[in-house]
Amino acid sequence: MDDHTITIDGAEIPFQQGQTIMDAALAAEVYIPHLCHYPGLTPRGNCRLCSVDMGNKSVAACTTAAVAGQQISSDTPALNAARKSITQMLFIEGNHICPSCEKSGNCKLQAMGYYLGMLDEHFPQFYQRREIDASHADILLDRDRCILCDLCVRASREVDGKDVFAIAGRGMDAHLIVNSSTGKLIDSNMAASDLAANICPVGAILIKQEGYQVPIGQRIYDQNMINEVGLQEKAVKKTKQDDD
Ligand code: SF4
Ligand code: FES
Numbered sequence: 001m002d003d004h005t006i007t008i009d010g011a012e013i014p015f016q017q018g019q020t021i022m023d024a025a026l027a028a029e030v031y032i033p034h035l036c037h038y039p040g041l042t043p044r045g046n047c048r049l050c051s052v053d054m055g056n057k058s059v060a061a062c063t064t065a066a067v068a069g070q071q072i073s074s075d076t077p078a079l080n081a082a083r084k085s086i087t088q089m090l091f092i093e094g095n096h097i098c099p100s101c102e103k104s105g106n107c108k109l110q111a112m113g114y115y116l117g118m119l120d121e122h123f124p125q126f127y128q129r130r131e132i133d134a135s136h137a138d139i140l141l142d143r144d145r146c147i148l149c150d151l152c153v154r155a156s157r158e159v160d161g162k163d164v165f166a167i168a169g170r171g172m173d174a175h176l177i178v179n180s181s182t183g184k185l186i187d188s189n190m191a192a193s194d195l196a197a198n199i200c201p202v203g204a205i206l207i208k209q210e211g212y213q214v215p216i217g218q219r220i221y222d223q224n225m226i227n228e229v230g231l232q233e234k235a236v237k238k239t240k241q242d243d244d
Pocket of ligand 2: 033037047048049051
């Protein structure tokens with residue numbers, strides 16, 4: 001009797017106790033689309049890109065524990081259509097103007113759009129106007145491009161041990177805040193070498209002075225699809241547990 005396998009799209013996938021469906025899938029080189037998941041960080045279930053069908057319900061693969069015998073569907077036309085709609089909504093909720101963004105070609109949101117066959121934004125643009133923080137000598141924070149994935153929050157807390165970021169507000173008012181006396185990055189202890197400064201999937205947190213060192217056309221997702229890159233990402237090591 002094999003009680004340590006789940007089935008994803010007809011393929012038997014082994015898992016270890018404590019792994020989520022996403023963990024097991026990635027370990028078996030099965031890609032489930034995701035934007036707010038990063039191996040090693042506590043999963044949050046924010047973006048819902050990783051929603052999969054399990055029986056008659058839909059669950060987030062990144063937060064749902066793998067349990068023996070689960071029958072899961074992921075790569076289906078209906079789920080990929082829903083993922084495309086979510087990606088389109090993320091595009092219109094922020095200012096994701098790819099040709100004028102220095103993250104173009106290195107951006108996971110843009111790459112997800114390509115992966116899912118997104119040809120336009122479909123929904124009307126919100127044209128967000130959130131505060132930009134250019135106070136830090138080495139790091140730029142452009143909140144208009146933030147997709148509220150929470151990766152920088154977790155990276156700062158769990159790996160950098162600093163707790164520089166948090167998400168405040170709800171719904172349309174949700175936004176990234178900086179935990180410093182002035183709310184500005186310059187008054188935080190953030191450094192350009194922090195994981196939090198380098199994990200942003202979009203162009204919301206950028207390292208200054210290096211945006212165009214790699215020319216457009218030669219960047220990560222100019223050369224590779226997001227599923228190929230997603231299967232290569234190595235787990236980061238936590239130095240501190242996320243305790244909220
Ligand atoms: S700044 Fe980037 S990493 Fe942080 S929540 Fe926004 S999109 Fe995610
Ligand atoms: S990757 Fe699972 S909800 Fe974002």
